[in-house]
Amino acid sequence: MHIISRRRFLKQSACTLLTSSAVMNTLFHLKGIGSALAANCGPIPDYKSLVCVFMRGGNDTHNWLAPVSGANRTHYDDGRGVLALPSAGLLSLAPLTYSDGSTYGLNPVLSSLKPLFDSGALAMVANVGTLVVPTTKTLYTANGVPLPAQLFSHSDQQIQWQSSLPDQSFTTGWGGRMADLLVAANNDLGAQISISMTLAGLNNYQVGVATAPYAVSTAGSIPLSGYGTAYANALNGDGSYKTNNQGARLRAFRDLMAMGNPNLMQGAYASVVNRAYDADQLLTAALTGITVATAFPPSLLGGQLGMVAKLIAAREHLCQKRQIFFVVLDGFDTHDNQAATHDALLADLNSSLAAFYTATVELGVQNQVTTFGASDFSRTLTPNKSDPTTAGSDHAWGTHMFVMGGAVKGGDIYGQVPSLQVNGPDDVNTTSGRGRYIPTTSVDEYAATLAKWFGVTGPDLATVFPNLSRFPNPDLGFML
Amino acid sequence: MFGSHTFCFSRVAPLLGALILLPLSSAHAVDLDADGMDDVWQQYFGAEDLAPGVDSDGDGADNARESTAGTDPLDSASCFRLADAQPVNYTATTLRWLSEIGKRYLPQISTNLLAWLDWEPVLDGTDGDLEVVFPQTNALQFFRIQVSDVDSDADGINDWAELLAGFNPNQAETSTGTPDLVALSAILTNPTTLRVEVLQGTAYERNLTNQPGPGLLRIVRTGGLRAITAPYAVAGRPVQGVDYVETFSGQATLAFGQNELDLPLTPIADDVLEVPEYLNVTLQPGTNYALASTNSGAIRLLDDESGEEILFYTPLEADAGVVSSASGYGTLFLSGDHASARVSVTFSGLVAPQTSAHLHDHNTSAIMESLELGQILNHIWTFPTNGTGGFTSDQALLDALVANEVYVNIHSTNYPSGEIEGLFQRTEGSINFTAPPPATPPPAYTNAQLAQDVQRFIAQASFGQTDALFTNVMTRGLSGWLDDQMNTNLTPHTTLLPFVLSADNWVVAQNNAQTNASSTFQPFFQSLIHGWWTMSVHAQDQLRQRVAFALSEIFVVSVNNSTVRNRHYGTADYWDTLARNAFGNFRTLLEDVTLHPIMANYLSMVQNEKYNATTGVSPDENYAREIMQLFSIGLVELHPDGTLRLDATNGLPLSTYDNTDITELAKVFTGWAYSKTQTGGLASPTNWSNNGAITDNNSFGYRGGAQYAQAAYYHPLKMFAPQHETAAKTIVGDVHIPANQTGDQDLDTAMDALFNHPNTPAFIARRLIQRLVTSNPSRGYVYRVAQAFVNDGTGVRGNLGAVVRAILLDPEARTLSVASQVGYGKMREPLLEMTHLLRAFSATSSIPVSVLAPQGYTNPYAANASQIRFGNAVGGLGQLPLNAPSVFNWWHPDYSAPGPVSAAGLDSPEFEIATETQMFNLANLFSGAFWTGNGGNTIGGFAAELPPGYNALQARVALNTTATQSALTSGGVSGLVDYLNGLLTHQSLSSGARTIVTNALNATIAIPGSTQDNERIKTAIYLFFNSPDYVIQR
CATH class of the missing domain: 2.60.40.2030 (CalX-beta domain)
Structure with missing residues (x-):
């Protein structure tokens, strides 16, 4: 593939630093506005897309990947209490290589993901979490190593999962840093819309130095209303304003956004509106005629992944060799009523992810699209209420994540499932513990494995993941 | 090779005949130059150039013989000779000579100098004297010692040479793999x-x-x-x-x-x-x-060797003579080898765009290092060997740094020589706080500026300007109006709960009165939302409600939680609780929020139980965490001005609490459950009741009545002692809660600890300022408001009335010129844009509030006030009352839009929802109201939810532009723009924007079905609401 040199990235960054007021203008390499004709770059060799499914609130993955038998099943039964899933109902997994003496199964709600695991299109990565350096219980207990700031706090852990820099204040996300490096490949093709697109609003993951996400809705983008279809009531064919009320109004609207504003927030607002105007026309044109036959569930996640599938299908019109997507399923902060809430969320994940994989097969890009999970943290093994209906769990740390796609070496569990013994060797506490497990795999290792597949290699990996060298496994091996 | 026999006569024994020392020929000498002398010997004595047959030192032994003997050919005192020869009682003779290690000495005896008998033993040299005793066996006897080389390891090098040359004489390959002879030959060669x-x-x-x-x-x-x-x-x-x-x-x-x-x-x-x-x-x-x-x-x-970095720190303040409330801080870590420093600078609030940043020398102002624009993270400053900025060496630069002479200066277009600066000081283990300088009071405004000040004030203190409110505040003055608003006799608190209860009863009655009455009709929670819109548009206690709105974005609950949604009387009461405490004491507010059943459900505190070893159930930590993180003290320690306290050794923020503090505080919040039960609440419209009998609840597990019997949700929780954890607890700030207190006592102690925590005043001050005035208050502003929290002037801590007054009357809120700073202001919330629109243009529906009177509702609004029945149908706002996505609200208070805003160190919370799609949704909300859905010649309006028995036109919320029309009629386009500029943008529309809007209005004509005036008014409002001058409230 086209290797983007580090030098180029640095040059790009330097320019950005010198002209910070122009940062946002570099997000879209607009060659002209008003063009309603879709570009078509034709087949794009070495196309790849990376889809982040952020499970906001802290997914209780003890009930995603639960022990079926063995020592961890005993620990699970001892600790999980009213939240325990019966072993009989779990969808038992037969990992290709993973073995720790216990066996594991998926939550029965994940019935459509089980076949993907079995067929090798889905892998689990066990006990991933934010780490500053490799951390053992001994080191944790002795305050022997720096720890991520504000462990167990939603807002901070979300940011750290998305920045992969738990020992720094936030500046950029790892998706954004990848985008900074890889955007040149899109620019070379003439792409005009950001390499990073979000179906879930603004986020930290996609913030780069020179790139930022373009936010679209599950319906794609929208135009300004009141000006007719494709602004036909306000614009002439050549893009000039019509001499009528709508033409005057649209001209004024656009001029207000173009007049330049000394106030920085005014400028930022105008930038968003200008992007909305320009990118909508490009996106609308690119999506025209694009259909994806696969049916997506009419759910929170299904709608987002359905539009992601369309944006992937439109890649040749968007001229994008790389696409970085961000979708969110919210509601995982199950301090109470976990049983029903969590099952409903997992049901959405189950059906939406399976549909998305099917859609990538339909589009013939299943080997070029990788979907991965991320979340604030997992939750305490022990429950916080005795009533099985109202019981929930609290914030914890290491969490099990899924990776899905044809390029995934699926059918296996990577990393190390911790001992689920409360107050045991992996619990942060020795007494009065809740089953908060110290991650055995860092977000850096997990993310770098994905980034490497995505085309970030060599010294660029250290640019995207400055802390990676602190950890033993820069490539966890779950990607082909 | 052998050396020739040469005698070195040094001494002759006088008594017993000749004593001869005879060097024997040398064996195994390395003689690469074939000169008959041992090459090692030659180098040892510097004898490379000597000839073998010559006696260079004249000691009687020629050089070749000296080579054999291992003696110095250039020292006449050095030769192979006897040290001593003594007869022993004439029966024996002792010979003694200086030996060389590595040489072998053979004593011999003769009676005739012809035949020599070897005398055992042969002696090995020691570098010391050797001696041998010859017995007297004949009258005439001669003795001699033959010296010879020996090659113990038979490697071709004699031992003497091997020892001198550093080889092992007993090993043919001293270094395995290389024969010694090869090695020595190489050395010699x-x-x-x-x-x-x-x-x-x-x-x-x-x-x-x-x-x-x-x-x-x-x-x-x-x-x-x-x-x-x-x-x-x-x-x-x-x-x-x-x-x-x-x-x-x-x-x-x-x-x-x-x-x-x-x-x-x-x-x-x-x-x-x-x-x-x-x-x-x-x-x-x-x-x-x-x-x-x-x-x-x-x-x-x-x-x-420890390589520990050394921290230098400086706060950043306005340069001398500069009028700026910008602030920030810098950290400089001198690297462990003292060759470089890594510099980080965080700042915000510049009055003008930044132009550059440098490190300067305090004495000369010379630039020592240029820094990048924007926030600076880990800039590496390597001290150039030859110095820079007038310093001629790296050491000189370091000396200046150590002498606290280095300062960072941030330059802006208004202040090319520097707007803010700070002198780096070595922390030496502590970083002291210095209070910000006092602010300059705002000018006493008159005329147009006074009006503008009032208009700005109204934008900060209400749900939107109306002509009537403007007149009121102009009359009373800002302070007088604040007095009025905080006086419940003059301005009663408008409560939501009575409206919601009555409205539910009313819509059910309306349904039942219809000939085609639905048998499954339910009001759900819409009455709460209707009540909120109706209140925000009509309420006289604007300040109280506006502050309640601000508090609702700090103490967040959301109807996206099913309990908060379905128990909407409780949620109405939650709002009323916030409003009731808006000018009360923060300590009361904190406890009221904590014990409110809606919050207790939203953050799962209700019915928490103490730890149970049998079931493994631990107290829920949710509320314990969020009350600290979000409602009181925050994550990191703050100075009294809201700036970060940094660890003086590593420069990092200090955490206020750890997870143990959370698990401990969680124990305090155990044993709390509902205090009331209620009967009734049947969902069928024919069995409707939301006012069944209310009695005390005595069951910890009681989960509230049927859906509309919600008394449990609008009465504070009470303590159930058996479920409360009574063990001793130590919570944040090392506050000790002794064992066996009652649950109420525990709660009091915990609430006091959070209330009195040093972080709380600045933490709450900054959040409230962000909600009301500007996203980036200076540290001075935060400090002044926090001080009002600490002491309201009468010694009371936590007086929110005083805090609100301090926020709204602060020089930074009131000084008009401050608004021109590049980082000043806040993005208007979509909800507040909508309330502003509705209020500014006297929105009405055709469903009066007074229809609720038969349900027992006392209309607190104007007699002709109408219901604003927006439900979940205000498409495009992206924000609905009490509908934040999580307890973190719609945005984080420190969200910073990437790009120039972030580079300038500015927080822009509201931008977190300002996506491209959302911005167009909002713009389209206005155009929809004015053109695509306005129903012809009317100015515009919004669809609203119908109660049974009403039609869409009656429910529709229409705008009234009578006053706007008057301005247009009397003043033309210019008059229209002036009027809206006062009503909507407190006269802050820029001249450029004014030209753009004016041109558009001049080009606007009548269209079929709508007059030119109407089109101009609609176009003007549309453009105003979308203009950067409006969207960013300054």
Whole structure:
């Protein structure tokens, strides 16, 4: 593939630093506005897309990947209490290589993901979490190593999962840093819309130095209303304003956004509106005629992944060799009523992810699209209420994540499932513990494995993941 | 090869005949130049150029014989000879001679000098005297000692030479794999070359055990054996005897066969911070050797092996003579080797765009280092060897830094010579707080500026300007109006709960009155949302409700939670609780929020139980965490002005609490459950009831009545002692809660701890300022408001009325010129844009509030006030009342839009929802109201939810532009723009925007179904609401 040199990235960054007021203008390499004709770059060799499914609130993955038998099943039964899933109902997994003496199964709600695991299109990565350096219980207990700031706090852990820099204040996300490096490949093709697109609003993951996400809705983008279809009531064919009320109004609207504003927030607002105007026309044109036959569930996640599938299908019109997507399923902060809430969320994940994989097969890009999970943290093994209906769990740390796609070496569990013994060797506490497990795999290792597949290699990996060298496994091996 | 026999007569025994010492021929000498002399011997004695048959020192032994004997051919005192020969009582004779190690000595005896008898034993040389005693067996006897070489390992080199040359005489391959003869031949053949090796390239004044940590150079010889003296030059900054122990003589002396000479550098510790200093040793040319290319080596002399960074810190303040409330701080970490520093600078609030940033010298103002624009994270400042900015060396730069002479200066277009600056000081273990300077009071405004000030104030203190409110505040003055608003006699608190209860009853009654009444009709929670819109548009207690709105974005609950949604009377009461406390005491507010059933459901505190070892159930930690993180003290320690307290050793923020503090506080929040039960609440419209009998609840597990019997949700929780954890607890701030207190006592202690925590005043102050006035208050602004929290002037802490007053009357809120600063202001929330629109244009529906009177509702609004029945149908707002996505609200208070806003260090919370799609949704909400859905010639309006028995047109919320029309009629387009500029943008529309809007209005004409005036009014409102001057409230 086209290797983007580090030098180029640095040059790009330097320019950005010198002209910070122009940062946002570099997000879209607009060659002209008003063009309603879709570009078509034709087949794009070495196309790849990376889809982040952020499970906001802290997914209780003890009930995603639960022990079926063995020592961890005993620990699970001892600790999980009213939240325990019966072993009989779990969808038992037969990992290709993973073995720790216990066996594991998926939550029965994940019935459509089980076949993907079995067929090798889905892998689990066990006990991933934010780490500053490799951390053992001994080191944790002795305050022997720096720890991520504000462990167990939603807002901070979300940011750290998305920045992969738990020992720094936030500046950029790892998706954004990848985008900074890889955007040149899109620019070379003439792409005009950001390499990073979000179906879930603004986020930290996609913030780069020179790139930022373009936010679209599950319906794609929208135009300004009141000006007719494709602004036909306000614009002439050549893009000039019509001499009528709508033409005057649209001209004024656009001029207000173009007049330049000394106030920085005014400028930022105008930038968003200008992007909305320009990118909508490009996106609308690119999506025209694009259909994806696969049916997506009419759910929170299904709608987002359905539009992601369309944006992937439109890649040749968007001229994008790389696409970085961000979708969110919210509601995982199950301090109470976990049983029903969590099952409903997992049901959405189950059906939406399976549909998305099917859609990538339909589009013939299943080997070029990788979907991965991320979340604030997992939750305490022990429950916080005795009533099985109202019981929930609290914030914890290491969490099990899924990776899905044809390029995934699926059918296996990577990393190390911790001992689920409360107050045991992996619990942060020795007494009065809740089953908060110290991650055995860092977000850096997990993310770098994905980034490497995505085309970030060599010294660029250290640019995207400055802390990676602190950890033993820069490539966890779950990607082909 | 053998040396010839030569006698060295030094002594003749007088009594017993000749005593002869006879060097025997030499064996196994290496003689590569075939001159008959041992090459090792030749190099050892510097005898390379001597001829074998010559007795160079005239001692009687020629050079070849001296070679055999291992003696010095150039020293007449050195030859193979007797040290002593003594007769022993004439029965024996003792001979003693100086031996050479590696040589072998054979004593012989003769009576005739012809026949010699070997005398046992043969003796090996020792480098000391050997002696042998010959018995007197004949009257005439001669004795002699033959010296010979020996080659013990038969490698072709005699032992004497091997020992001198550094080989093992008992091993043919001293270095396995290379025969000694080969090795020695190479040494003898190769030219002598000297090089310098660096074995320990770094020396420390203090190593890890606080001792000098030496560096080490080594001079290494290859080729040749002879002794060499080589001069070397010592250069570099370290001074011998000052920086390191005197060990460098300038001459390296390698003895014969010596191949290595160590030159250690032992530093002398001092208390001066020094840049890395290099000591360079360079061998000089000399005789008998050549120099390798590596003829020099360097040792880096450092202060401290621990390599710990040293922290310098500075707050940033306005430069002298600069009018700016910008602030920030810088950290500078001097690297462990003192060769560089990493500089981070965080700042915000510049009045004008930044132009540059530098490190300067305090004495000369010279630039020492240029920094990048924007926030600076870990800029590496490497001290140039030759200095910079008037400093001629790196050490001089370091000295200036250590002397606290380095300052960072942020330059802006308004202040090219610097807007804010700070002088880096070594922290020495503490960072002191200094209070910000007092603010300049705002000018006393008159006329147009007074009106503008009032209009700005109204934008900050209400749900939107109306002509009536403007007149009111102009009349009363800001302070007088605040007095009125905080006086419940003059301005009663408008409560939501009565409206919601009555409205539910009313819509059910309306349904039941219809001929086609639905048998499944339910009001759900819409009445709450209707009540909120109706209140925000009509309420007279605007300030109270506006502050309640601000509080609702701090103490967040959301109807996206099913309990909060379905128990909407409780949620109405929650709002009323916030409003009731809006000018009350924060301590009361905090406890009221904590014990409110809606919050207790939203953050799962209700019915929490103490730890149960049997079931493994632990107290829920949700509320314990969020009350600290979001409602009171925050994550990190703050100064009284809201700036971060930093650890004085690592420069990092200090956490206010850890997870143990959370699990401990969670124990406090156990045992709390509902205090009331209620009957009724049947969902069928024909069995409708939301006012069943309310009685005390005595069951911990009671989960509230049927859906509309919600008394449990609008009465504070109560304590159920059996479920409360009574063990002692230690919570944040090391506050100890003794064992066996009641649950109420525990709660009091915990609430007091959070209320009195040093973070709370600034934490709450900053959040409230962000909600009401500006996203980036200066530290001075935060400090002044926090001080009002600490003490309202009468010694009371936590008086929110005083806090609100301090926020709204602060110079930073009131001074008009402050609004022109590049970072000032806040993005208007979509909800507040909507309430503003509705209020500014007197929105009405055709469903009066008074229809609720039969349900017992006392209309608190104007008699003709109408219901604003927006439900979940205000598409495009992206924000609905009490509908934040999580307890973190719609945005984080420190969200910073990437790009210039972020680079300037500005927070822009509302931008977190300002996506491209959302911005167009909002714009389209207005165009939809005015054009695509306005129903013809009317100005515009919004669809709203119908109660049974009403039609869409009656429910529709229409705008009234009578006053706007008057402005247009009397003043033309210019008059229209003036009017809206006062009503909507407090006269802040820029001249450029004014031209753009005016041009559009001038080009606007009548269209079928709508007059020119209407089109102009709609276009004007549309453009105003979308203009950057409006969207960013300044």
